[in-house]
Amino acid sequence: MKLAIASLLVGSAAAFAPSAPVGVRSSALNMAETATEPAKTYAKLPASIKPGVVTGQALVDLLDDAKARGYAIPGVNIVGTNSINACMEAAMKYGGPIMVTFSKGGGQFIAGKAVSNENDQASIAGTIAGAKHVHEVAKLYGVPVVVHTDHCQKAWLPWIDGLLAASEEHFAKTGEPLFSSHMLDLSEEPLEENIAICKSYLEKFAKVGILLEFELGVTGGEEDGVDNSDVDSSRLYTQPEEVFYAYEQLSQVPGGAFTCAASFGNVHGVYAPGNVDLQPIILYNSQKYIQEKIGSADDKPMKFVFHGGSGSSVEDIQYAIGAGVIKMNIDTDTQWAFWDGLRAYEAKYHDYLQGQIGNPEGPEKPNKKYYDPRMSLRAGEEAMAARLIKAAEDLKCVNVLN
Known part of the structure; x- marks a missing residue:
């Protein structure tokens, strides 16, 4: 039985292997491969991974490397170019990759809260604009950058449809999608419906080299319009059987690449110690269950x-x-860090920020260089980047490039 299931899954699961079969690679995950072995940019990473936005087979190779070497990439929610740039600045300093993550609300904010979001038009336009900003500047930072989107529940799928259309257009022109990956959070739906919808989207994603992140169980708390603060605690813990079902179904998609947001007591937001009961043993049990089911030599x-x-x-x-x-995922801590940078800036220059003219140096001294928005926003960027460097240390993502 194990051998039969393993045979069923081998073709699609190979998309996660460092060296996938030709049939899998030809799906768009490795469209740019040449006959000669490419030169390595980073001493410690596969040759497919270059500075700038990472998609397709290069993204699969990057995640394979993280799993094999035991580090995790910070995935940071952003709300504009200031927080995008802070992410990439941090990655440049800690010497590792970064995931820049757009939420539906973050995309709307980038477009402008004054414009209508009828039919998700502002969320779609703003998210696309943010992604294009990353594509334009990411190479300057010299690090691999993953352009990702966060929680998308069933009612929000038109948002992803709009972003997918933009990636398809970008792929037709460049051979690469605009977005590296999308997260579909259909955890409120029955398991079979959740995975069926994910599978239908993965079939579309695979054609242009986009990775799928899907959720099983529920992440508690509240974040960016998704409120699970009153959810039944039993739903905070995913079962190994559910993880295997998703793995088996999604592995049937040719060239499909996916990651799983399994719930093991996770809660959005920050809480006092002892108020969140994490059970990461669930992840170990799920890996063992899948391994035994498919007869794999890979223990993860x-x-x-x-x-x-x-x-x-x-x-x-x-x-x-x-x-x-x-x-x-990182959001709450970086939000606080950005604000704390602004707060510290105002405290330091308080007496220079009370009027356009007049400060402790004299009643006719101008204050423009202090209230220039770039000054306080830069302080926020620096504080956010510093917090992300600490996060990268916790995730063992420091100096993983060279």
């Missing part, structure tokens, strides 16, 4: 992502990485 066949990580102990984070977590 599934790539997991960690949502709701703010406030988690370093011990829990690194224990989860050992179970195959290759990315952790």
Whole structure:
């Protein structure tokens, strides 16, 4: 039985292997491969991974490397170019990859809260604009950057449809999608419906080299319009059987690449110690269950992502990485860091920010260089980048390039 299931899954699961079969590669995950072996850009990473936006087979190779070497990539929610740039600045300093993550609300904010979001038009336009910004400047930072989108529930799928259309257009012109990956959070739906919808989208994603992140179970708390603060606690813990069902179904998509946001007590937001009961052992049990089902030599066949990580102990984070977590979402802590940078700037220059003219140096001294928005926003960027460097240390993502 094990051999039969393994034979069923081998073609599609190979999309996650460092050297996938020709049939899988030809699907768009490796469209740009040449007959000669490409020169390596980073000493410690596969040759497919270059500075700038990483998609398709290069993204699969990057996540494979993270799983094999035991580090996780920070996946950071952003709200504009200031937070995007802070992410890439941090990655440049800690010497590792970064995932820039757009939420539906973040995309709307980039487009402008004053414009109508009828039919998700602002969320779609703003997210696309943000992604294009990353594509234009990412190479300047010299690090691999993953352009990702966060939680998309069933009612929000038109948002993803709009972004997919933009990626298809970009792919037709460049051979690469605009977005590296999308997350579909259909955890409120029955398991079979959740995975069926994910599978239908993965079939579309695979054609242009986009990776799917899907959610099983529910991440508690509240984030960006998704409120699970009152959810039944039993739904915070995914079962190994559910993870295997998803793995088996999604592995049937030719050239499909996916990661799993399995719930193991995760909660969005930050809480006092002891208020969140994380059980990362669930991830280990799920890996073992899948391995036994398919008869695989790989003891971590599934790539997991960690949502709701703010406030988690370093011990829990690194224990989860050992179970195959290759990315952790970060939002609450970086929001605070950005604000704290602004607050500290105002406190330092308070007496220079009370009027356009007049400060402690004299009643006729101008203050323009202090209230120039770039000054306070830069302070926010620096504080956010510093917090992300600490996160990268916790995730063992420091100096993983060279």
